[in-house]
Amino acid sequence: MTEVKKNYEDLEALFKPRSIAVLGVSENKYKIGYLQVKALLDGKFTGDIYPIHPSASEIAGLTCYPTLQDVPYDIDLVIFCVSANRVEAGIEACVEKKVKAAIIFAAGFSETSKEGIELQTRLTEVARENGIRIVGPNCVGLVNVSNGLIGTFSPAILTVPTDGQKGVGYVSQSGAFGVLTYMAAAQNGVSFNYFVSTGNEMESEFSDFAEYMIHDPNTNIISGYLEGAKNPEKLKSLAKEALDRNKPIIIMKTGRSTAGSRAAVSHTGSLAGSDKIYDAFFKQAGIVRADDYEDIISFSKLFQKDKLPTGKNTVIITSSGGRGINEADRCEAYGLNIIPLSSKTTSEIKRNVPSFASVSNPIDLTAAASVTNPELFLAPLKALVEDPEVDNIVFTEFSHSWTAESPLLQEFIKICNCSDKYVCITTFTLDGMSYPPATEELVINGIAVVPSHLNPIRGLSKLVEYGQYYRENQKNNETTDVESDKKYDVESLLTPGATLSEAQASEVLERYQIPTTTRMIAKTAEEAVEYANNIGYPVVLKVDSPDIPHKSEADAIRLNLTNDAEVKQAFHQIIANASHYKQNASINGVSIQEMLADGVEIIIGAHNDAVFGPVVMVGLGGIFVEIYKDISFRVAPILRKDALEMIDELKGKDILKGARGKAALDVDAIVDVLLKVSALVTDYKDSIEELDINPLIVYENGVKAADAMLVVKNKTDLIATIRG
Numbered sequence: 001m002t003e004v005k006k007n008y009e010d011l012e013a014l015f016k017p018r019s020i021a022v023l024g025v026s027e028n029k030y031k032i033g034y035l036q037v038k039a040l041l042d043g044k045f046t047g048d049i050y051p052i053h054p055s056a057s058e059i060a061g062l063t064c065y066p067t068l069q070d071v072p073y074d075i076d077l078v079i080f081c082v083s084a085n086r087v088e089a090g091i092e093a094c095v096e097k098k099v100k101a102a103i104i105f106a107a108g109f110s111e112t113s114k115e116g117i118e119l120q121t122r123l124t125e126v127a128r129e130n131g132i133r134i135v136g137p138n139c140v141g142l143v144n145v146s147n148g149l150i151g152t153f154s155p156a157i158l159t160v161p162t163d164g165q166k167g168v169g170y171v172s173q174s175g176a177f178g179v180l181t182y183m184a185a186a187q188n189g190v191s192f193n194y195f196v197s198t199g200n201e202m203e204s205e206f207s208d209f210a211e212y213m214i215h216d217p218n219t220n221i222i223s224g225y226l227e228g229a230k231n232p233e234k235l236k237s238l239a240k241e242a243l244d245r246n247k248p249i250i251i252m253k254t255g256r257s258t259a260g261s262r263a264a265v266s267h268t269g270s271l272a273g274s275d276k277i278y279d280a281f282f283k284q285a286g287i288v289r290a291d292d293y294e295d296i297i298s299f300s301k302l303f304q305k306d307k308l309p310t311g312k313n314t315v316i317i318t319s320s321g322g323r324g325i326n327e328a329d330r331c332e333a334y335g336l337n338i339i340p341l342s343s344k345t346t347s348e349i350k351r352n353v354p355s356f357a358s359v360s361n362p363i364d365l366t367a368a369a370s371v372t373n374p375e376l377f378l379a380p381l382k383a384l385v386e387d388p389e390v391d392n393i394v395f396t397e398f399s400h401s402w403t404a405e406s407p408l409l410q411e412f413i414k415i416c417n418c419s420d421k422y423v424c425i426t427t428f429t430l431d432g433m434s435y436p437p438a439t440e441e442l443v444i445n446g447i448a449v450v451p452s453h454l455n456p457i458r459g460l461s462k463l464v465e466y467g468q469y470y471r472e473n474q475k476n477n478e479t480t481d482v483e484s485d486k487k488y489d490v491e492s493l494l495t496p497g498a499t500l501s502e503a504q505a506s507e508v509l510e511r512y513q514i515p516t517t518t519r520m521i522a523k524t525a526e527e528a529v530e531y532a533n534n535i536g537y538p539v540v541l542k543v544d545s546p547d548i549p550h551k552s553e554a555d556a557i558r559l560n561l562t563n564d565a566e567v568k569q570a571f572h573q574i575i576a577n578a579s580h581y582k583q584n585a586s587i588n589g590v591s592i593q594e595m596l597a598d599g600v601e602i603i604i605g606a607h608n609d610a611v612f613g614p615v616v617m618v619g620l621g622g623i624f625v626e627i628y629k630d631i632s633f634r635v636a637p638i639l640r641k642d643a644l645e646m647i648d649e650l651k652g653k654d655i656l657k658g659a660r661g662k663a664a665l666d667v668d669a670i671v672d673v674l675l676k677v678s679a680l681v682t683d684y685k686d687s688i689e690e691l692d693i694n695p696l697i698v699y700e701n702g703v704k705a706a707d708a709m710l711v712v713k714n715k716t717d718l719i720a721t722i723r724g
């Protein structure tokens with residue numbers, strides 16, 4: 001049978017079914033089958049519910065049916081409350097009944113054993129052939145609060161309020177952690193309109209559910225918990241679509257440790273821990289990375305679709321000097337700028353506040369504002385909204401005497417709404433203080449109130465980050481960044497399973513028009529002298545061997561040779577040292593190269609990541625990459641803006657700008673090499689495993705690759721890639 005093509009619209013049967021059958025219903029009120037039926041009833045599911053039980057006539061007041069086939073009506077969704085060994089028969093019954101979707105709670109599939117993997121694979125094929133969309137197995141289910149679909153056995157879902165701010169979808173690759181986040185959000189005034197626990201992602205995976213939410217008119221934010229992307233290309237494409245629609249995607253991705261790093265031949269491969277790649281991928285795609293679940297909640301409370309922060313410049317207004325300083329420290333720690341205020345702004349504020357107030361940033365109105373003179377909160381606001389340098393205004397306290405009807409509150413709201421400044425309130429978390437009486441009126445009018453335990457300053461920094469993603473995306477939509485699509489033929493140079501010698505790797509680079517040193521390969525000392533004279537002194541001699549990628553370790557490199565005698569002596573030393581270092585090494589000869597003038601060393605590389613495919617790296621050379629690991633990554637293919645961002649992320653980037661009176665270096669030439677390396681590894685992603693240009697020497701005008709190393713996938717890897 002031909003596989004049915006998947007579409008996000010097919011997920012309607014999961015999220016908005018007209019009818020649900022519960023398979024494995026129990027009369028025991030403590031078993032999953034009963035709990036699931038009760039959850040649908042308590043959630044006030046708007047469709048029909050058909051409990052399936054072999055003998056009972058009625059459960060929880062609902063008519064039971066012995067089998068799915070005995071239900072005389074169409075069934076959109078089946079919820080499986082049965083053990084793993086009964087799921088296959090249930091899926092076959094779904095096929096016969098032409099069921100459109102299923103939720104499978106049971107564990108015992110790909111996460112447990114070879115037999116479990118085989119069973120899951122078999123069921124996946126059946127589901128895809130028959131167009132059945134599935135959540136799970138090994139999951140806690142799916143929730144849609146808009147229609148009462150509580151498709152989960154977790155009773156905790158129904159214990160939290162559902163009257164908070166909606167419009168946030170949540171997809172989780174962890175069931176229990178997902179439920180805890182759902183509950184924490186609800187308890188803090190954010191009711192996820194959708195919750196999906198993806199489980200083993202048998203038929204539908206994380207990005208499928210995100211796609212549905214992006215197209216859902218009632219969802220403004222897509223959030224989630226991710227352990228690993230199954231389809232990063234789709235997720236990247238969806239992120240672009242979400243940015244076009246001004247729907248942020250904010251994801252908590254676990255695994256920041258270096259445990260995922262692997263040993264590799266190249267510097268790039270050994271430095272590329274999986275978390276670094278995810279970080280780069282999120283930045284490239286415009287996905288906000290949450291550090292913890294609080295970020296998802298605070299971001300959701302802070303997000304206003306029609307008023308995004310326009311920059312990082314932030315002013316704090318406080319009635320507690322200590323708290324103002326504390327929040328200023330947080331702002332700086334999370335990348336927000338606590339800017340000095342202009343003389344014009346400070347003069348205007350001084351005119352309207354007591355002499356004992358501080359009008360520097362943070363602005364300290366003292367306890368008078370909170371206790372006896374709440375009108376003082378208005379004075380700095382009026383001046384700050386007129387200051388073009390200010391992007392964000394943060395109040396660390398707010399009046400508890402203002403109610404929704406208070407004229408001063410309405411004036412406050414009017415000032416905020418008539419300005420493009422982003423204004424929010426971050427209260428201290430104490431009983432009776434977390435939310436001022438006017439909170440509901442403030443939130444209705446687009447002014448977020450977020451208590452400190454949710455880390456609102458970090459949430460604001462994430463929102464500022466998203467605002468930057470959104471504006472850049474709008475700009476890129478107007479001006480297309482076109483890169484060359486010319487593919488150069490290097491296939492004959494990429495011997496499967498080989499580590500290419502420097503000369504061979506350099507030939508690959510040259511075909512992609514990446515500048516390399518002039519070189520000749522000498523087989524004898526006499527040839528070495530002849531070639532050195534042809535190139536011109538001074539010269540460099542290096543062993544050229546695919547088996548010795550790191551020549552300095554073998555003491556098989558000599559620099560700055562200035563005459564024939566030095567070249568002849570160096571030739572014999574290099575051959576002897578290389579042969580001693582690795583007795584069975586294949587030695588092509590000794591490479592005679594021009595001695596490059598001094599410049600700044602950087603490293604540019606690439607490796608084929610197991611999840612994302614080709615990944616490009618740039619870093620400052622020498623100790624910067626070896627010790628400080630001053631590097632930046634992006635997933636190929638990259639655009640010019642990506643290359644510029646990579647360079648800007650380097651801690652030592654000022655060296656390239658011309659530190660300590662030195663001339664600025666040719667950053668455009670670095671960008672050009674990054675783009676060409678990206679094109680090379682994208683064109684030959686099925687062949688190239690790792691690539692290093694180390695060092696690439698950067699000058700005021702131009703760059704040159706002084707050394708290169710390239711590892712080609714072996715034949716079994718190539719076959720696996722083709723089959724995959």
